[in-house]
Amino acid sequence: MLNSLTLGRLRLAVQLLMLFLTVWGSQVVGYYAAEKISGTLPALSCAYDKENGAYCVLVPLQHQLHHRVGEGLVAAQQISLQILLPLLFTLLTFLAFFVVLNKAFCGWVCPLGTLQELVFRLGRRLGLPVRRLAAEPAAKARPLKWLLLVTLVLALPLLAGLGLTPHATGDAWCQVCPSRIATTLLTADTEQTALKTGSPLEFALGATANILLGFTLVAALALRQPFCRICPLLAWNALFQKIGLLRLVKRQHDKCGKCRVCTEACPMDIEAISKEHGSKAFTEDCTLCGRCAEYCPEDGVIALKFGPLALFRSSRAYYKRRVQEEKPNGEIRPVKFHVKPAEPNRG
Amino acid sequence: MHQLLTFAFLAGLALPGLAQHAHAPTTNAGAWTDLPIIQAQADRQDRSRAQLRLSGLDAAEITVYPPAGPARTLPLHGGKAELTVGAQGNYHWLLARAESPEEIRVASSVRYFGNPGPAPTAMLAQPKSELEIVPQPLPREHWQYRSAEAWDFLIRFQGQPLADATLHFMSKNGSHAAFRSDAAGRVRLAFPNDWPADAMTEDGHRRPMTPFVLMVEHEAAGRRYLSAFNHVYGPDPMQARSLAAGAGCLALGGVLALPLLRRRKEKKEGKSC
Ligand code: SF4
Numbered sequence: 001m002l003n004s005l006t007l008g009r010l011r012l013a014v015q016l017l018m019l020f021l022t023v024w025g026s027q028v029v030g031y032y033a034a035e036k037i038s039g040t041l042p043a044l045s046c047a048y049d050k051e052n053g054a055y056c057v058l059v060p061l062q063h064q065l066h067h068r069v070g071e072g073l074v075a076a077q078q079i080s081l082q083i084l085l086p087l088l089f090t091l092l093t094f095l096a097f098f099v100v101l102n103k104a105f106c107g108w109v110c111p112l113g114t115l116q117e118l119v120f121r122l123g124r125r126l127g128l129p130v131r132r133l134a135a136e137p138a139a140k141a142r143p144l145k146w147l148l149l150v151t152l153v154l155a156l157p158l159l160a161g162l163g164l165t166p167h168a169t170g171d172a173w174c175q176v177c178p179s180r181i182a183t184t185l186l187t188a189d190t191e192q193t194a195l196k197t198g199s200p201l202e203f204a205l206g207a208t209a210n211i212l213l214g215f216t217l218v219a220a221l222a223l224r225q226p227f228c229r230i231c232p233l234l235a236w237n238a239l240f241q242k243i244g245l246l247r248l249v250k251r252q253h254d255k256c257g258k259c260r261v262c263t264e265a266c267p268m269d270i271e272a273i274s275k276e277h278g279s280k281a282f283t284e285d286c287t288l289c290g291r292c293a294e295y296c297p298e299d300g301v302i303a304l305k306f307g308p309l310a311l312f313r314s315s316r317a318y319y320k321r322r323v324q325e326e327k328p329n330g331e332i333r334p335v336k337f338h339v340k341p342a343e344p345n346r347g
Numbered sequence: 348m349h350q351l352l353t354f355a356f357l358a359g360l361a362l363p364g365l366a367q368h369a370h371a372p373t374t375n376a377g378a379w380t381d382l383p384i385i386q387a388q389a390d391r392q393d394r395s396r397a398q399l400r401l402s403g404l405d406a407a408e409i410t411v412y413p414p415a416g417p418a419r420t421l422p423l424h425g426g427k428a429e430l431t432v433g434a435q436g437n438y439h440w441l442l443a444r445a446e447s448p449e450e451i452r453v454a455s456s457v458r459y460f461g462n463p464g465p466a467p468t469a470m471l472a473q474p475k476s477e478l479e480i481v482p483q484p485l486p487r488e489h490w491q492y493r494s495a496e497a498w499d500f501l502i503r504f505q506g507q508p509l510a511d512a513t514l515h516f517m518s519k520n521g522s523h524a525a526f527r528s529d530a531a532g533r534v535r536l537a538f539p540n541d542w543p544a545d546a547m548t549e550d551g552h553r554r555p556m557t558p559f560v561l562m563v564e565h566e567a568a569g570r571r572y573l574s575a576f577n578h579v580y581g582p583d584p585m586q587a588r589s590l591a592a593g594a595g596c597l598a599l600g601g602v603l604a605l606p607l608l609r610r611r612k613e614k615k616e617g618k619s620c
């Protein structure tokens with residue numbers, strides 16, 4: 001039993017549990033409880049989902065920048081403590097989670113992250129090809145998430161509060177967020193999928209979200225985590241990754257840079273995990289999924305650590321076991337059925 | 348998981364700023380009904396104060412039931428009172444009553460403040476008058492009653508479900524309807540689609556809202572009971588949305604990603620260790 005428990009299976013179990021909690025969780029935590037978990041789960045658990053068990057941190061962040069800081073500045077012409085405190089608290093709660101769990105929210109909790117992984121698995125079952133993002137396009141895509149974070153999550157809500165941009169930009173990120181569409185569709189609610197027709201801007205923002213989700217779902221059949229590459233929450237998470245207790249630790253090995261199995265196993269196609277070591281190997285794109293540690297065939301080269309405690313270390317024995325069920329690139333090994341030869345008829 | 352939820356819970360209690368929106372509905376005051384109603388008006392940003400106005404009932408005070416803790420009374424002056432709350436507590440149940448030997452008339456409503464606090468489950472379960480209309484449940488923080496949606500209400504008499512009672516619905520938009528409670532005292536109320544075509548664009552970005560009142564009557568031991576519950580509802584959001592356009596954009600996104608699924612000869616990458 002214990003022999004069949006891999007880090008990958010444990011992660012899948014946690015992901016499915018968290019998918020349930022973040023999408024339909026009000027059944028578990030209670031109908032009103034989501035209001036208390038509001039903003040404390042830094043994953044894309046959409047506030048537009050009527051059945052969820054928590055809300056996405058990006059909601060209070062945009063809301064406070066828009067209604068509190070922006071409008072407060074206009075009203076009072078000054079930033080008072082009363083205006084800044086709630087924003088600070090949102091940041092601090094988020095930070096508190098991240099000091100403990102770091103970016104594991106991406107690899108273990110986020111419903112959109114899990115959905116993309118499930119779709120990728122489906123792609124393998126359908127025998128579709130596996131696509132990788134080469135180092136160059138991956139590097140080009142990297143700044144996009146920072147751009148989205150700064151413009152859509154931070155700047156536009158603030159400008160809307162100041163009255164400089166239209167009200168529709170007060171939660172600009174939510175308007176283009178594909179998780180809003182995905183999680184509400186999972187609860188059989190089509191309201192968010194339907195585009196607002198009130199203004200061209202609202203229509204365009206909503207259309208962007210739908211196109212992004214359509215692209216993500218089909219692309220994920222062949223490419224791992226397509227949306228994560230540009231997700232502003234990944235950038236937001238990366239701001240605090242150096243102080244997180246849970247982290248990826250890699251030491252140098254003479255095979256590194258040549259074998260690249262860890263990069264092949266990485267759903268974010270991170271080159272640095274095979275080429276670098278120390279803090280350079282734990283990059284801003286890492287989701288702490290732990291696959292690189294699972295697939296590194298050298299003992300103790302890559303580890304998932306919580307403070308000084310090693311939760312998981314790479315080992316050749318584990319690697320051999322793991323590749324039996326799944327290749328590093330996510331392809332699933334076909335299940336072999338052995339037909340037992342018929343017993344000779346003794347009659 | 349448990350720790351996660353406990354932390355989240357404590358954080359929610361301790362941190363007043365956490366996503367507790369202050370989308371106070373804009374209530375259209377006016378004499379649109381003779382039934383007893385309590386209207387609440389507040390500044391959209393004010394999380395601690397609301398002006399209450401009682402009409403259709405001759406009462407001296409309004410009783411306020413917070414989500415936790417004891418109820419308190421607010422004296423009415425000319426049918427008006429000011430409700431102030433602390434930094435804790437979101438849903439506050441409001442109740443006014445007028446009593447005579449023949450009849451007990453009750454007005455009730457609920458006011459949401461964007462503050463952290465316990466769920467209103469216990470507050471709703473607690474009997475607050477003889478005959479009651481209890482929302483099952485109340486709309487959550489980001490939600491509201493809306494046209495084309497169905498919400499449940501429980502009719503209770505002396506704390507027990509009241510079967511086969513008639514619940515009357517009346518709105519400022521001019522709709523009237525009557526619903527009958529089932530054996531468990533429940534009524535499923537479908538909010539009518541009674542808005543003008545341009546309702547969703549009315550008033551810029553503010554959500555348009557209109558008041559409604561529910562009323563139930565009952566007679567027992569020679570005494571008449573009349574209870575009302577009033578709140579507000581908004582238009583059906585689908586009125587200003589296009590599902591076909593949404594589905595089209597989803598499909599377009601999917602089509603754009605199709606080239607990724609084409610099989611092509613790939614160079615063998617890396618070698619195994
Ligand atoms: S990068 Fe964004 S979408 Fe991907 S797992 Fe993290 S939060 Fe979710």
Ligand code: SF4
Binds near residue numbers: 253257295
């Ligand atoms: S799989 Fe292990 S040995 Fe190979 S490159 Fe990655 S870290 Fe180095």
Ligand code: SF4
Binds near residue numbers: 266269273287290
């Ligand atoms: S570097 Fe490792 S832990 Fe980070 S995303 Fe890639 S495989 Fe997952």
